[in-house]
Amino acid sequence: MANSETGTAFTEGFVEADGFRIRYLEAGQGTPLIHLHGAGGMRLTRGHDLLGRAYRVIAFEMPGFGQSPENTSTATMAALAATMAAAVTNLRIDRFNLLGTSFGGKAALWLAAQHRERVLGLVLEAPAAIRPAGTQPPSGTPEEIARRLYAHPDRLGPLPVPDPAIQAKTRALVARLRGPDRDAALEARMRDLATPTLVLFGTLDHVIPPEMGRHYKELMPNCHLVFVYDAGHAISTERPEAFAEVTTDFLERHEAFVISRTGTVIHP
Amino acid sequence: MKISYFETGRYVPPPDLPREWPVPPAAYDPATGAEAFRLMAERVRFVEQLGFDWISVSEHHYSPRILTPSPVVSAAWLAARVPTIKIALLGPIVPTSNPIRIAEELAMLDTLAPGRIVVGLLRGTTNEYLSYDLNPSEARERTDEGMELILKAWNEPQPFGWQGRYFHYRTVSIWPRPQQPPPPTYVLGTSAEAGAFAARNHCGLGVSYGTFESMGQSTAYYRQQCAQYGWAPGPDDIIYRANMILGETDDAAEDALNRRDKQAPFPVRAGLRDALLQADTTRNIAGEKRPANVGGVLPISFCGGPDRVVEQIRRCRDTIGAGVLDLSLQDPGAGDTDAMMAGLELFGRKVLPRIRDI
Numbered sequence: 001m002a003n004s005e006t007g008t009a010f011t012e013g014f015v016e017a018d019g020f021r022i023r024y025l026e027a028g029q030g031t032p033l034i035h036l037h038g039a040g041g042m043r044l045t046r047g048h049d050l051l052g053r054a055y056r057v058i059a060f061e062m063p064g065f066g067q068s069p070e071n072t073s074t075a076t077m078a079a080l081a082a083t084m085a086a087a088v089t090n091l092r093i094d095r096f097n098l099l100g101t102s103f104g105g106k107a108a109l110w111l112a113a114q115h116r117e118r119v120l121g122l123v124l125e126a127p128a129a130i131r132p133a134g135t136q137p138p139s140g141t142p143e144e145i146a147r148r149l150y151a152h153p154d155r156l157g158p159l160p161v162p163d164p165a166i167q168a169k170t171r172a173l174v175a176r177l178r179g180p181d182r183d184a185a186l187e188a189r190m191r192d193l194a195t196p197t198l199v200l201f202g203t204l205d206h207v208i209p210p211e212m213g214r215h216y217k218e219l220m221p222n223c224h225l226v227f228v229y230d231a232g233h234a235i236s237t238e239r240p241e242a243f244a245e246v247t248t249d250f251l252e253r254h255e256a257f258v259i260s261r262t263g264t265v266i267h268p
Numbered sequence: 269m270k271i272s273y274f275e276t277g278r279y280v281p282p283p284d285l286p287r288e289w290p291v292p293p294a295a296y297d298p299a300t301g302a303e304a305f306r307l308m309a310e311r312v313r314f315v316e317q318l319g320f321d322w323i324s325v326s327e328h329h330y331s332p333r334i335l336t337p338s339p340v341v342s343a344a345w346l347a348a349r350v351p352t353i354k355i356a357l358l359g360p361i362v363p364t365s366n367p368i369r370i371a372e373e374l375a376m377l378d379t380l381a382p383g384r385i386v387v388g389l390l391r392g393t394t395n396e397y398l399s400y401d402l403n404p405s406e407a408r409e410r411t412d413e414g415m416e417l418i419l420k421a422w423n424e425p426q427p428f429g430w431q432g433r434y435f436h437y438r439t440v441s442i443w444p445r446p447q448q449p450p451p452p453t454y455v456l457g458t459s460a461e462a463g464a465f466a467a468r469n470h471c472g473l474g475v476s477y478g479t480f481e482s483m484g485q486s487t488a489y490y491r492q493q494c495a496q497y498g499w500a501p502g503p504d505d506i507i508y509r510a511n512m513i514l515g516e517t518d519d520a521a522e523d524a525l526n527r528r529d530k531q532a533p534f535p536v537r538a539g540l541r542d543a544l545l546q547a548d549t550t551r552n553i554a555g556e557k558r559p560a561n562v563g564g565v566l567p568i569s570f571c572g573g574p575d576r577v578v579e580q581i582r583r584c585r586d587t588i589g590a591g592v593l594d595l596s597l598q599d600p601g602a603g604d605t606d607a608m609m610a611g612l613e614l615f616g617r618k619v620l621p622r623i624r625d626i
Contacts, residue, residue: 012282058454135569152412155321200431203416204419213426213428214424214425214426217426217427217428218426222440225426225427225429226428226429226430226431227420227428227429227430227431228431229413229416229417229431229432229433229435230413230432230433239431242432242433243431245431246429246431257438258438258439259438260438262436268609
């Protein structure tokens with residue numbers, strides 16, 4: 001849940017790539033963890049704060065989102081991924097972990113497929129790369145959007161009021177880049193993408209049904225699927241501790257994260 | 269109307285048995301226990317021949333009142349010995365159990381006896397939490413999460429992990445799977461939470477022991493929730509478990525009711541009962557607060573000769589909407605099994621043929 005403390009450890013920076021001036025927020029030390037946000041734009045959550053305790057977290061605002069100028073030049077999700085990879089390079093980061101949320105999950109998959117040797121581990125939070133036919137991004141009033149994004153919007157307190165101008169330019173960009181519900185070109189690459197991958201779905205996701213998770217597992221050779229109980233689409237907002245624990249554990253141990261390290265001794 | 273017989277593994281207690289829960293294991297007689305389980309199968313064969321549709325088994329601990337700590341073991345035993353009747357597990361107590369183990373064992377049963385298993389998932393009355401040290405204040409949430417996990421384990425075709433509040437698994441991938449679709453599944457309880465969960469997951473609802481009116485409140489709430497999720501439950505989606513005293517005549521049944529032991533069998537002591545009531549304050553019927561049940565005397569919902577009982581069943585159907593009645597014809601824990609067998613036989617002969625079209 002967002003509160004006044006969320007994101008205070010993060011500092012703002014900008015990096016040039018492909019002619020864009022790209023904003024990012026950064027916190028923490030250690031192996032870089034690059035985050036690509038969802039269609040609603042970059043918004044820090046308590047999940048980011050928790051990840052920042054273990055990683056150097058760099059949350060990008062992708063070109064065309066938020067306060068950045070309208071992006072009319074990026075033509076495809078693959079092109080957006082290439083731009084973001086260039087931005088990472090220009091931060092002088094070679095190898096990194098990658099986290100993609102929803103729309104950003106699809107960008108992250110493209111990026112991992114384009115730069116296999118650079119991505120150490122991939123975490124997809126409620127990814128929108130595989131969708132039931134006809135799926136539309138959340139739209140409507142803030143309340144209607146909240147009901148799609150969150151399992152329990154009533155627990156979150158007042159949500160930020162979106163700027164209509166930002167919404168309009170973002171919607172056009174997302175519509176152009178999101179691609180087909182089943183993207184054959186991307187799926188062909190996923191079949192031999194051996195990057196250790198963790199796919200997370202909230203059990204109450206009202207944007208992308210959690211049943212979509214199984215397709216990643218079927219397609220990708222090194223994929224783990226984890227359901228986050230009682231979370232909606234915005235997992236890191238609604239269950240930040242659960243989100244950060246499994247993300248950190250997976251990025252640290254990859255497939256060995258299935259071996260429990262939880263002690264059960266009660267009284268020695 | 270479908271009829272189920274609630275089989276409790278009747279351990280016939282000697283008169284000098286300690287009457288307080290937990291009953292010391294030293295007082296257990298192995299020969300009496302073995303006889304209880306042998307007769308359990310015999311009774312189930314008997315009600316199958318009488319034309320009952322289901323039998324049900326349950327989970328209770330640490331006393332001879334209901335001698336079945338594992339409904340899965342009861343069901344496996346009965347499925348192997350009785351050829352056709354459906355066996356309803358009403359049910360495993362979810363918050364005190366490993367949900368994956370429940371999912372696996374029920375899937376195994378569903379494979380051993382395809383088409384015969386019915387599942388009820390239960391929060392359990394508050395006294396049950398004394399058995400495996402469950403904090404009563406966590407029972408509701410553990411139940412909801414456990415039920416969701418059981419359904420996911422049955423339905424998810426790929427291995428998955430579970431990042432819960434109360435349960436945590438990195439790998440779930442059960443073999444055998446249940447039949448597809450999985451067995452008919454009911455959420456057992458009268459609360460708003462139980463009704464909402466059942467509606468959201470397209471499960472049935474099982475209510476028990478309350479008055480027709482209060483159980484009707486609960487099932488009305490459930491139907492309302494189902495409508496919000498775009499479906500309408502039928503009569504088979506609602507179970508009502510209740511006690512019945514059936515006599516040849518109304519007077520005979522009333523006499524039996526008056527002779528009934530007014531003490532709860534094997535209760536917890538009074539101080540502990542009061543502490544349990546204070547520890548569990550979330551119980552409700554369709555959102556309306558009510559005290560917790562901590563193992564007291566259960567009411568008799570049906571009492572009379574065959575004619576009166578048929579009318580009561582008709583009123584029950586109209587008020588609760590239940591299409592499945594799960595009946596005890598004598599209090600669990602009472603030793604007079606002859607009277608119970610006579611009641612079952614009378615029910616099969618004089619009541620069952622007249623309620624099929626209700």
